[in-house]
Amino acid sequence: MEATLIDERFLSKLRWRCRRGLLENDLFIERFFNRHAESLTEFQAEGLRVLMDLSDNDLLDLLLRRKEPEGELVRADVQEVLSLLRTVT
Template sequence: MAADTLIDERALSKLRWRCRRGLLENDLFIERFFKRHESSLTEAQAEGLRLLMDLSDNDLMDLFLCRKEPEGELDRSDVNEVLALLRTAP
């Protein structure tokens, strides 16, 4: 499947479930992201988001608030693209 292919409804539903967080502030960022981008979410962006969801809530919040930048294995184009979308103010 091509990276720029849109994800289907089932994959979107699973991704939304995967993105549920324990920290309300993270949920607010993620919910805003889905409201704005769910109809145009690509496979590559979905993979970037999945990788971000492997982080702890505090590490994720640091990335959302630009306290840190992705490093090591997380410093990838798909992760950086999704992070830029997540950081964009409404």
């Protein structure tokens, strides 16, 4: 299956949707967009959308590896994006 890249308009809306209340989350998300905005696929965008539905504290727990995804978060798209968000280098 070919990965479909998102267009500039969708990327702009996604960036807006990803703004968070906790600076720590924003730093992870900003780094993610700086590295992956040009190559972001629809699959990854859906995983990111699911993560953005979480509360700030739950999201931060996942980003800092205090918790691992469970329940409806155990999905390939969420796991892939979470791995990219957690990557330091």
